[in-house]
Amino acid sequence: MNKIRVSSAINYIFLSVVAAFFIAPVIWLFVTPFSNSPSLSISLGTPTLENFGSVFQDPAAIYSFGNSVIIAVGVTLATVICASLAAYIFSRYHFHGSNFLIFILILFSNIVSGTAAMVPLYMLNISLGLINSYLGVILTIAGGGIPTSIFILKSFFDSIPKSYEEAALVDGSSYSQMLFHIFLPLSKKGIIVIATLSFISAWGNFLIPFILLSSQRTYPASVTIYNFYTEMGLPNIGLISAYALLYTLPVIIGYLVVNKIFGFSFYGGIKG
Amino acid sequence: MAWIELENITKNFGKVSVIKNLSLQIEKGEFVSILGPSGCGKTTLLRLIAGLEVADKGKINIAGTDVTFSPPNVRKIAMVFQNYALYPHMTVFKNISYPLFIKKIPADEIKQRVNTIADNLKISPLLDRYPQQISGGQQQRVAVARAMIQTPNVFLLDEPLSNLDAMMRIEARGFLKYLLDKIGTTTIYVTHDQSEAMALANRIVVMQNGIIQQVGSPKDIYDKPSNIFVASFVGNPPMNLLQATINSTQVKIGDQYLDIKESITNLRKPLQNGKVYLGIRPEHISIYHEDSKNDGPIVEGEIFVSEPLGFETIITVIVSDQQIKVIKFGGSKNLKPGEKIKLQFKKNKIYIFEFETGYRINEIQGDDYDDH
Numbered sequence: 001m002n003k004i005r006v007s008s009a010i011n012y013i014f015l016s017v018v019a020a021f022f023i024a025p026v027i028w029l030f031v032t033p034f035s036n037s038p039s040l041s042i043s044l045g046t047p048t049l050e051n052f053g054s055v056f057q058d059p060a061a062i063y064s065f066g067n068s069v070i071i072a073v074g075v076t077l078a079t080v081i082c083a084s085l086a087a088y089i090f091s092r093y094h095f096h097g098s099n100f101l102i103f104i105l106i107l108f109s110n111i112v113s114g115t116a117a118m119v120p121l122y123m124l125n126i127s128l129g130l131i132n133s134y135l136g137v138i139l140t141i142a143g144g145g146i147p148t149s150i151f152i153l154k155s156f157f158d159s160i161p162k163s164y165e166e167a168a169l170v171d172g173s174s175y176s177q178m179l180f181h182i183f184l185p186l187s188k189k190g191i192i193v194i195a196t197l198s199f200i201s202a203w204g205n206f207l208i209p210f211i212l213l214s215s216q217r218t219y220p221a222s223v224t225i226y227n228f229y230t231e232m233g234l235p236n237i238g239l240i241s242a243y244a245l246l247y248t249l250p251v252i253i254g255y256l257v258v259n260k261i262f263g264f265s266f267y268g269g270i271k272g
Numbered sequence: 273m274a275w276i277e278l279e280n281i282t283k284n285f286g287k288v289s290v291i292k293n294l295s296l297q298i299e300k301g302e303f304v305s306i307l308g309p310s311g312c313g314k315t316t317l318l319r320l321i322a323g324l325e326v327a328d329k330g331k332i333n334i335a336g337t338d339v340t341f342s343p344p345n346v347r348k349i350a351m352v353f354q355n356y357a358l359y360p361h362m363t364v365f366k367n368i369s370y371p372l373f374i375k376k377i378p379a380d381e382i383k384q385r386v387n388t389i390a391d392n393l394k395i396s397p398l399l400d401r402y403p404q405q406i407s408g409g410q411q412q413r414v415a416v417a418r419a420m421i422q423t424p425n426v427f428l429l430d431e432p433l434s435n436l437d438a439m440m441r442i443e444a445r446g447f448l449k450y451l452l453d454k455i456g457t458t459t460i461y462v463t464h465d466q467s468e469a470m471a472l473a474n475r476i477v478v479m480q481n482g483i484i485q486q487v488g489s490p491k492d493i494y495d496k497p498s499n500i501f502v503a504s505f506v507g508n509p510p511m512n513l514l515q516a517t518i519n520s521t522q523v524k525i526g527d528q529y530l531d532i533k534e535s536i537t538n539l540r541k542p543l544q545n546g547k548v549y550l551g552i553r554p555e556h557i558s559i560y561h562e563d564s565k566n567d568g569p570i571v572e573g574e575i576f577v578s579e580p581l582g583f584e585t586i587i588t589v590i591v592s593d594q595q596i597k598v599i600k601f602g603g604s605k606n607l608k609p610g611e612k613i614k615l616q617f618k619k620n621k622i623y624i625f626e627f628e629t630g631y632r633i634n635e636i637q638g639d640d641y642d643d644h
Contacts, residue, residue: 166324167357169344170428171371171418181370185361 029248032241039237051242060216061243064224067134068203068247071220074138075145075202080195083146084187087153092162102154105147118211125212132214140212141202149194156190196258200251221247273336275300275458276321276426281330283316283482290316291327292482298426298460298475303452305461305473309505313482314462315354318428321460323347335425350419351428355435356411358403358418365399368417389417392451409440416448420455427452427459433468445471466506470494478502500630503551503623509586509597511623512557516550518543518624523550523569526592530569535622538635549630551623554586554599560614568619571596578607589613 024042032038036048055061090098121140122131130136164186168178184191206222213219216227225243228236274297283291290313298304306314319325321332323344332340339347350371358367365386366373372382390396393413398406403414412432419427432448433441449472452459463469469476470490478485478493478501486498497503503511516525520543523530532550536543560570573591587598587607598615600607607613624634 161355161357163353163355163357164359166322166344167351167353167359167418168370169324170322170349170351171374172345172422173370173374174345175343177374181374182359186359 029241029245032237033245035238035241038241051238052246054239055242055246058239060219060224060227061221061239063217064219064221065246067218068220068222070134071137071141071205071209072199072202074134075142076195076199078138078142079145079149079198080191082142083149083153083194084191086146087150087157088183090150090154091157092165102147102151106151109144109147115207118207121208122211131212132218134218136212137209138202140208141205142198145198145201149198153187153190153194156193157187160186192258196254199254203251273333274298275302275335276460277331277333278317278321279331279333281317281320281327281332283313283320283325283327290482291320294330294482294484296477296484296487298458300458301456303459303461303472303474304477305463305469305475306477306479307463307466307469307505308479310464312479314464314479315430317479318351318430318460318462321426322349322351322428348422348425349428350422350424350426352412352415352419352430352432354431356403356415356432358411358414360403362402363399364395364401364403364406364414367403367414368399368421370418371422385421386417389421393417393420408436409444412436412444416451420451424457427457429459429461431463432461433463434465448472467508470506476506478505480505496632496636497551497623498632500549500551500625503625503632507553509554509599511551511553512596513625514550514552514591514594514596515627516548517546518548518550519546523548523624525550525571525594528571528592530571530617532569532617532619532622534619535634536624539624539633540635541626541631541633543633547627548633549625549627551625551632552596552617552621554597556618556621557596557598558616558618559587559598559600560616564616568617568622570614570616572612572614575607575609575611575613577609587613589615591615 028040028042031042031044033051034047034049035044036046036050037043038051090102125131125136125140128136130139160183164182165178168182169175173181204222206226209218209220210223210226213223216224219227221243225240225247228239228243276296276298278294278296281291281294282289294317306317308314316325320327321334323339323342327340330340331338334347334349358364359370362370368389369382369386372385377385386399387396390399393416395410395413395417398410398414403411406414412435415432419429433444436444445468452472461469461472470493473490475487476490476493477487480501486493486502488496493502493506497506497511500513504513514525516523518524518536520536521531521533523532523536530550558564558567571591573589573596576588576590576595578585578587583601585600585602585607587600589596589598596615620636622634623632623636625632
């Protein structure tokens, strides 16, 4: 009996340490922006909104939010449109080598969006004249995310019986009417999940805009936050923490809203 | 020109040949049932007519138009799917009205037509529900309503009763026949259930392995099966098929000789090596007593098992190592397994099938459908 108590006490201690490791940064994120003496330790001091005030006085902080929105929305649109069209074909038509093609795409997408391919991606963007443009950033981030999105959407579409589309065609709808009245409404859950995931991943992407964009004016929030220093050359922790909290909010709100409306679950098997 | 014409249709899925050079003509207003075991190509045939598959070879005409390569939406057809395929994100009302909505018919006309058809099919109280919220039988009616709201060239029904339980199925079958008779639209009904085909259709197309085995009225299919497959597929229990040898006057089953002169007078083909299948339906066999009138050849056997079903009893008898099923109406007293029994085959109901090809080679006389 004692042995069991001791071992479960050890378990709890171990798990508490692990939990603290993950929770501490989150607490820091929510406490430090409101502190009058922000530091790397978690201490509130006297609560103040001054840090947020300095964020809103910094023009770079404001327009880089706008840049983030442009990039994230662009990536989301490109991913959703390309991935859902491709996933539909992969799901509904089986051509020779289609499974192999998906496998290869996923394999290489992880390389493409990873650090290893940064030099060739940079060269590619230069030769396409897309360097220092949103389009270059959008296409590069989307290109990395689309294959995985195709894969997820394909399994989602696979679970929607084909007979709904066939019934729609027989009932007299054209292919585009079938798509808009039947197929998209049935698959909207999967598409919204993909849209949210790609929005969040583009919103948080640091490396690709950092490398492909060269003027401060075009930096998204993820890169701007990297440039907050005091005149002394030290990181301005008050500004960084306040900005980080603002930067996190859209993602948190996005998750909550989607979770409330749809719930994050991959199912589409609607019984006929 | 027939209303629906299929000309030399061939369809392969990869290396599997599903429909083999099939031709079929269907007249306006006919109720045709396509009957066959699973995998015989009957659903593929229906999908070819619907335009959901495209034939590899051949031509399809519907109402005088060549639609071989037309998409489903221009063929003016209506279809009831096996799983009904009711749109899960639409209410019953929206489901039924979808074909009209697509044609941009004014809202009040849609409403009026949906209400009429819902009244007819007794589903008016369900119009605001979603498909997942109604029973299988109700879903089937909604699927039929969605098909009937249009005035199509042809109704296509793909095993519409197979998802219902046995009790519902009989009820839905009768209702479906009543409805389709009333509208009179050309109908093609795919089923693997011979009783559905017999009960509903004016004409039955029996298929096996992508080939039409026989086309005819239910009565023809039942009384004059053209081969062993049709004979054994239609009827419940199916026709008894006994291996036998034959000469010009008698047939030999095991070591018993049967006098079947009358059944082999009108042979279409000369007898070859004498090996044949002798076919006789369970309801055309009676138990022979000393005082029975002499109505056909008699065989002796031993009762294997008897299964009383209430109104009738199915008796399985072993005759020279082959099983024969017999339907006896009325009581089943004195039918104990192991007992010896004499069976009499009705003489004008004996079928002779060629052993090698399975084709029937004797002409069947008489037109009486059922005369026990």
